[in-house]
Amino acid sequence: MKLNTAVIEITNRCNLRCIHCGSDSGAPRDDELSPGELLDLVDQIAELGCVRVGLLGGEIFLRPDWADAARRVRAAGMELVLVTNGLLVDDGILSTLVELAPSRVGVSIDGATRESYRAIRGADAFEKTLEAIDRVAGAGLPAVNAITTFHRMNLPEFERFIPLLRGRGVSWQVQIAGKAGRFSDDLFFTADDYRRFCAAVLDALTGQRDLGISVMDDFGYFPLEPRPKFLHAWGGCQAGIGVLGLRSNGDVLPCLSLGDAFVVSNVRREPLRRIWENDAYFDAFRSKEKYLVGHCAACAVRNRCRGGCSAIAWSATGSLAENPYCIRAMESGRLLDILCPPDRGD
Numbered sequence: 001m002k003l004n005t006a007v008i009e010i011t012n013r014c015n016l017r018c019i020h021c022g023s024d025s026g027a028p029r030d031d032e033l034s035p036g037e038l039l040d041l042v043d044q045i046a047e048l049g050c051v052r053v054g055l056l057g058g059e060i061f062l063r064p065d066w067a068d069a070a071r072r073v074r075a076a077g078m079e080l081v082l083v084t085n086g087l088l089v090d091d092g093i094l095s096t097l098v099e100l101a102p103s104r105v106g107v108s109i110d111g112a113t114r115e116s117y118r119a120i121r122g123a124d125a126f127e128k129t130l131e132a133i134d135r136v137a138g139a140g141l142p143a144v145n146a147i148t149t150f151h152r153m154n155l156p157e158f159e160r161f162i163p164l165l166r167g168r169g170v171s172w173q174v175q176i177a178g179k180a181g182r183f184s185d186d187l188f189f190t191a192d193d194y195r196r197f198c199a200a201v202l203d204a205l206t207g208q209r210d211l212g213i214s215v216m217d218d219f220g221y222f223p224l225e226p227r228p229k230f231l232h233a234w235g236g237c238q239a240g241i242g243v244l245g246l247r248s249n250g251d252v253l254p255c256l257s258l259g260d261a262f263v264v265s266n267v268r269r270e271p272l273r274r275i276w277e278n279d280a281y282f283d284a285f286r287s288k289e290k291y292l293v294g295h296c297a298a299c300a301v302r303n304r305c306r307g308g309c310s311a312i313a314w315s316a317t318g319s320l321a322e323n324p325y326c327i328r329a330m331e332s333g334r335l336l337d338i339l340c341p342p343d344r345g346d
Contacts, residue, residue: 022180086132236306240282
């Protein structure tokens with residue numbers, strides 16, 4: 001099994017308290033990896049032939065040795081991706097980013113106004129985040145994303161983000177908050193919310209030529225409508241197949257978007273290679289198509305889609321086996337209603 005992307009939470013310490021945080025970040029974990037252990041972890045990832053390493057938090061710049069880990073990634077010939085809330089970006093950090101030349105830097109912004117930003121992220125830092133986006137985007141780095149994680153609180157603001165981010169030299173990465181960490185269940189998208197979100201994203205993708213928009217693996221899949229043809233490139237959830245998540249205390253998960261129930265081992269207990277090569281740890285993901293049920297099991301593209309994003313499936317159903325948050329499923333349901341209207345008893 002080829003490891004393509006490893007995502008490392010290098011610290012759980014954070015200077016914000018975002019309501020949707022899947023890691024429940026704030027205080028560092030009691031048993032976070034030492035500087036030497038973190039560098040050794042990067043080396044173990046490189047030995048597996050990994051292509052890309054993402055470093056995030058918490059807030060990565062709150063860990064003093066973040067740049068040492070990033071340099072180790074680059075020295076091993078792996079692509080480097082960094083995610084930050086931007087609030088600590090100063091001249092020194094900006095200079096280090098230019099030196100490291102990461103393939104992508106993501107700066108999170110989840111409110112389109114000062115008020116919504118404060119309500120969602122727990123700090124009055126809307127303007128400072130925009131300033132950080134501008135500074136990072138203007139530093140000549142290969143690529144910069146403004147990242148927005150959507151849930152019921154900020155979905156009504158979707159259209160307001162477009163003029164806010166247009167012309168800043170960034171791409172807009174949109175994703176869906178899942179049920180993990182301190183995320184409140186009542187903020188998770190309903191089926192109607194998901195339909196609205198999909199419609200808004202598709203309209204933005206086809207209507208905006210001056211703001212690049214990228215969607216994450218929680219969006220799609222294999223629609224019947226020809227307009228979003230890019231969604232046919234979906235290759236199935238890569239958690240535990242080409243992707244691995246690692247927490248700051250050495251816990252290993254198929255993907256960091258999944259919660260505590262999915263921790264398979266810890267790098268302090270056994271080497272990363274042994275963990276990665278143990279198919280039993282990742283069977284629910286590597287053999288996922290065998291376990292599909294419902295509309296996912298009956299779907300014509302089941303062997304390619306493999307039930308969509310595992311984190312969203314788990315959030316929506318409490319199972320990896322079926323994902324109702326799927327454009328194709330929604331379209332199929334509408335067609336059935338048209339061809340076979342439900343008996344309403346009147």
